[in-house]
Every structure is written in C-alpha cells, then in structure tokens.
Amino acid sequence: MPTRLHFDETDYLNCRFAHSALWETQAAAHVLNRPDRQAYQRPWLRRTHRQAAAMDLTPLRLLMPQRGPTPGWLCPPPAAPAATFEEEIAQVRATDPLFAREETLRSLQAAPRALAAARDRGWLRDPAVMLREVSDVLEQIWTRLVQPEWPRMRALLEADITFRTRRLAEHGLGELLPEISPLCTWRAGTLTVRDHTDHERHLGGRGLVLMPSVFIWPHVIGTFKAPWQPALVYPTRGIVDLWTEPVAPTGITLTRLLGRGRAAILASLVVPATTTGLARQLDLAPSSVSSHLTVLREAGLLSARRQGRQVLYERTGLGDALAAGG
Structure with a gap:
C-alpha cells in the first residue's frame, strides 16, 4: 500500500532538512523492541544491553504497536533544523492532554491489548499521567542510551544533510527524493512511498521536512497528519561504519x-x-x-x-x- 504526497509550486519552496534527537530516542526504543531485525545496530545493542535491561520501557512500548501508527504527539517533527533534546521533550510535555488522549485512541485502535493496558494504567481517564510517564521514559532512554553516542550520531546526520542539500541544488527535488530510498518514487510532482499505509495528501504549500535517521533502516516513515508539517524520515548514509x-x-x-x-x-x-x-x-x-x-x-x-x-x-x-x- 502506498502513501502519495502531491506537491505544488509553493511546496517546493518550503521543503527543509532537519535532524531530531527526540526522534532518534524513540526510534532507539523501536530497535530495542525488535533487536533481531537490526543487524546494523548490533554493536550499539551490545554496548547498551545492561543499561536497557535495567529500564522499564513499558509505557513507551504501549504506544508503539506492531500494527497501527505511533501517536503523532510522541515525536512531532522538529520546528528547528537542529533542536536540542531538551527543547523537543519540553514540547512533548506541553502537549494538550485531551489532544494526546484522542491521538492515542486513534493509534491503538488496531492494537486492542495495548489499548486495554492503557486503560488499566488510567491513561485515558487522566492523559496528563500518560504524558508524564512517557516523557520520563524518553528522558531515561536519551540520558542512558542515546546521549553518550549523540556526538557521532549527530555528525553522521549532519553529513547526510550536507550531502543531500548539495544534491538538491545540483539535481532538484525530483531526483533527490528517489535517491533517499528505493521505497520512494517521483512522478509529475507526486512522491509515492511504498509503506504499510494507504494515504494521500496534497501538501497545500506546507512543504516537507526531510529527516535522516540512524535507527530507521531499512524503512522510510512519514508523519503526515495535521497540525504538524508533513515529514519524511529516511535512513542516513554511512550507518555501516557508524559504530566502528x-x-x-x-x-x-x-x-x-x-x-x-x-x-x-x-x-x-x-x-x-x-x-x-x-x-x-x-x-x-x-x-x-x-x-x-x-x-x-x-x-x-x-x-x-x-x-x-x-x-x-x-x-x-x-x-x-x-x-x-x-
């Protein structure tokens, strides 16, 4: 099933690159959920095994169902090209609890066990508790597992952005987007992403945030729903040598x-x-x-x-x- 994003002339002017410490933090939790599928991350998994084993990641895992999307409030696209983790987690903590509740209900519709667990924890009665517990887990993952490696991760992400920006200037968006991943194709102003959703959206002048990620390979993930600017997260170049x-x-x-x-x-x-x-x-x-x-x-x-x-x-x-x- 594909996702199709339709660009108009204004969208070309509003495309931008960014990287996100918060995104990498929640993506690291995905890797911890399915370590058998992450060959490139095995050195990092071995390095962080003890710290990860000592952490209770249950609150975050409930919002990462194998079927269905992760709630958008958990990791919104960064407003700045290189926002700090502290700035991004503050935005998560400031989320309207009622909005977070509705987003969570939509996300967990296809995951009845996770939805039942969320009810058992009282999250749907008091979503402010959910925001606090999940934000606390994200901060723990960042502090113990991601932040010690962040300088080399950030350097790799910034090198990718520099390379892609140069390619964009040389060849234009229509050639750049298919280079990002074999899952992406471009034709007549429409980006098609082969993923597990069936979604179509006219960007309407908002453009697209292009975000390289260390932990996402081999997938490409789109966050396309309002109120956030549409974003496309793709595997960064150079991850083979990242942990060398x-x-x-x-x-x-x-x-x-x-x-x-x-x-x-x-x-x-x-x-x-x-x-x-x-x-x-x-x-x-x-x-x-x-x-x-x-x-x-x-x-x-x-x-x-x-x-x-x-x-x-x-x-x-x-x-x-x-x-x-x-």
Missing part, C-alpha cells in the same frame, strides 16, 4: 609518520566529527585534539566546515588514502 571503533593501536606506519594522537584522530574520522566528539571518543583533552586537527588540516589531510554553531572535521581524499594505507 578506530583500531587501537593505530597502524605502526601511520603512527610513526603522524604521531599516535594525530594518527588516532585521522583513523577515527570515518564520519565527520567535532573537536568535542573526538575528545570524548578518544579520551583526549579537547585542547590536544584541537592542536592535532590544526596540523592535520594544514597538511591537507582534513577539511573543516561549519554546521550551525559547530565545526565538523572530515578526511580529504588524501586523508582517506593515508588512513587506508596506515
């Missing part, structure tokens, strides 16, 4: 050439990263990392680009060749 740790010790030749610190940084930049992210990953002082990055950049092994308030470093072609040889 740098080899330690770094290759002997590379270490002799660059020194241990610079060699470790060059090897670690499988995906773009910030100074702070590299310092955390390699357990080095940020000042040392900054000094090494300057030398590597001046040697033509790295390039730097500004993304919002941050500077992302990535290997040049020469840096890739040297890292591979090392």
Whole structure:
C-alpha cells in the first residue's frame, strides 16, 4: 500500500532538512523492541544491553504497536533544523492532554491489548499521567542510551544533510527524493512511498521536512497528519561504519609518520566529527585534539566546515588514502 504526497509550486519552496534527537530516542526504543531485525545496530545493542535491561520501557512500548501508527504527539517533527533534546521533550510535555488522549485512541485502535493496558494504567481517564510517564521514559532512554553516542550520531546526520542539500541544488527535488530510498518514487510532482499505509495528501504549500535517521533502516516513515508539517524520515548514509571503533593501536606506519594522537584522530574520522566528539571518543583533552586537527588540516589531510554553531572535521581524499594505507 502506498502513501502519495502531491506537491505544488509553493511546496517546493518550503521543503527543509532537519535532524531530531527526540526522534532518534524513540526510534532507539523501536530497535530495542525488535533487536533481531537490526543487524546494523548490533554493536550499539551490545554496548547498551545492561543499561536497557535495567529500564522499564513499558509505557513507551504501549504506544508503539506492531500494527497501527505511533501517536503523532510522541515525536512531532522538529520546528528547528537542529533542536536540542531538551527543547523537543519540553514540547512533548506541553502537549494538550485531551489532544494526546484522542491521538492515542486513534493509534491503538488496531492494537486492542495495548489499548486495554492503557486503560488499566488510567491513561485515558487522566492523559496528563500518560504524558508524564512517557516523557520520563524518553528522558531515561536519551540520558542512558542515546546521549553518550549523540556526538557521532549527530555528525553522521549532519553529513547526510550536507550531502543531500548539495544534491538538491545540483539535481532538484525530483531526483533527490528517489535517491533517499528505493521505497520512494517521483512522478509529475507526486512522491509515492511504498509503506504499510494507504494515504494521500496534497501538501497545500506546507512543504516537507526531510529527516535522516540512524535507527530507521531499512524503512522510510512519514508523519503526515495535521497540525504538524508533513515529514519524511529516511535512513542516513554511512550507518555501516557508524559504530566502528578506530583500531587501537593505530597502524605502526601511520603512527610513526603522524604521531599516535594525530594518527588516532585521522583513523577515527570515518564520519565527520567535532573537536568535542573526538575528545570524548578518544579520551583526549579537547585542547590536544584541537592542536592535532590544526596540523592535520594544514597538511591537507582534513577539511573543516561549519554546521550551525559547530565545526565538523572530515578526511580529504588524501586523508582517506593515508588512513587506508596506515
């Protein structure tokens, strides 16, 4: 069954990219629900197994039925290109309880057991309790399981957005959207997404939020209902190498050439990263990392680009060749 989204001229002007810490947090809960289907995330699952096993995720899982959609209030599309988790969870906590109740009822219509459990918890009598309990679980998942990995995840998401923005400028929306996923096709101003819903919508000038995600592969998910701007969430590029740790010790030749610190940084930049992210990953002082990055950049092994308030470093072609040889 397909979802069809019809664009008019105004919609082309209102398409934008964003990434969402809140989305990745609730998507991480989906991965924990079905770990057998997440080959790319196995290193992360192994790394977080103890913390996840100690958490009670029941309130959140009730709103993630295998049949039927997740309520829209649980993870609305971000209003800003790179909103913080704190900003996004505050929006969830501020949801009108009556609106949350109606959205939840619609979502759980095809999941009678989850609906019965929601009634047993008193959520439908007092949806404010539901908002508080679910928001608390989301904060726990973020703090314990996602936030420690967020610097490398965010770097990967931002690199995808940079790449897609360049492709959009070079080839236009009609060629970009089918590149995002084989589940997407484009014809005469209509985006068709092959998914498990049968939905059709004229965007009516609101455009589309395009959101890369670490945890969504191999699916594409659309959040299309009012009052939010329609959004399309798709797998980010580069997830194969996301959880790959740098080899330690770094290759002997590379270490002799660059020194241990610079060699470790060059090897670690499988995906773009910030100074702070590299310092955390390699357990080095940020000042040392900054000094090494300057030398590597001046040697033509790295390039730097500004993304919002941050500077992302990535290997040049020469840096890739040297890292591979090392």
